[in-house]
Amino acid sequence: xxxxxxxxxxxxxxxxxxxxxxxxxxxxxxxxxxxxxxxxxxxxxxxxxxxxxxxxxxxxxxxxxxxxxxxxxxxxxxxxxxxxxxxxxxxxxxxxxxxxxxxxxxxxxxxxxxxxxxxxxxxxxxxxxxxxxxxxxxxxxxxxxxxxxxxxxxxxxxxxxxxxxxxxxxxxxxxxxxxxxxxxxxxxxxxxxxxxxxxxxx
Numbered sequence: 001x002x003x004x005x006x007x008x009x010x011x012x013x014x015x016x017x018x019x020x021x022x023x024x025x026x027x028x029x030x031x032x033x034x035x036x037x038x039x040x041x042x043x044x045x046x047x048x049x050x051x052x053x054x055x056x057x058x059x060x061x062x063x064x065x066x067x068x069x070x071x072x073x074x075x076x077x078x079x080x081x082x083x084x085x086x087x088x089x090x091x092x093x094x095x096x097x098x099x100x101x102x103x104x105x106x107x108x109x110x111x112x113x114x115x116x117x118x119x120x121x122x123x124x125x126x127x128x129x130x131x132x133x134x135x136x137x138x139x140x141x142x143x144x145x146x147x148x149x150x151x152x153x154x155x156x157x158x159x160x161x162x163x164x165x166x167x168x169x170x171x172x173x174x175x176x177x178x179x180x181x182x183x184x185x186x187x188x189x190x191x192x193x194x195x196x197x198x199x200x201x202x
Contacts (some may be wrong), residue, residue, distance in 0.1 A: 024053060036063050037087040039095050046099035056103050061096055062116040063088055066131035077130045089134035093141055101149060110152030115142045117157045 034041035050056050065088040069076035077085075093115050104111025120126030121135030139157055146155040 023058075036061070036092045037065070037084060039091070042092055042095040043099050046096060046103075050103060055107070056100060056111065057107060057109070058112040058114070059096055059100055060114040060116070061093055062114075063092055064116060064118065064131070064135070065089060066127040069128040069130075071125070071129055071132075074129065077128055081128075082130045085128075085130035085134040086137075089131070090137045090141060093138055097145055097149070097155075101153060104153045107152070110154065113145070113153060113155045115139075115155070115157040117142065117159045119159050122159065 034045045036042055036045070046056065046059075065084055067077065067081055097113055100111060100113060104113070115138055117139045118126065118131070118135040120132040121137075121139045124132060126132040126135070139159070142155055142157040149155060
């Protein structure tokens with residue numbers, strides 16, 4: 001049976017991979033436009049997705065917000081920017097899960113919720129301290145949800161490193177090379193299967 005997936009973020013290659021595996025994909029072409037950092041928008045996003053698709057099996061909340069800043073300067077991000085990091089990188093995950101949980105539990109096969117975290121959530125690094133701290137919080141939220149929301153709901157997180165998307169290229173050549181050199185394989189590693197594998201039953 002085809003699965004109904006909602007996702008956002010760097011979704012074009014991932015959505016093609018899911019579609020090839022027999023999943024229905026919610027894309028902007030059905031015009032669900034919301035601000036994931038606004039609680040009411042996140043609630044409506046789930047409701048409108050269910051209305052348009054007739055149900056919901058999987059959510060991939062591939063979101064993140066940051067501003068490139070001096071990592072060690074605790075005054076570089078404003079309080080509003082810290083709050084925006086929190087709203088998007090942490091609270092959006094919780095609100096979507098709160099709305100999706102009853103739907104997933106009612107599904108015969110349950111549901112899957114995938115949180116997009118980052119290697120910055122495991123180390124003191126990244127584009128800003130606010131990003132690193134809130135990605136770490138999102139990762140712990142995933143662990144708490146995974147340990148309490150089963151058995152019908154599977155919850156996991158992916159922790160990509162530097163992916164050379166349009167956003168990743170803003171790091172600049174020097175920082176990109178430094179990041180690659182810190183990696184064990186000395187190269188960028190990542191693929192759309194990073195997202196598609198956790199939702200499979202393999």
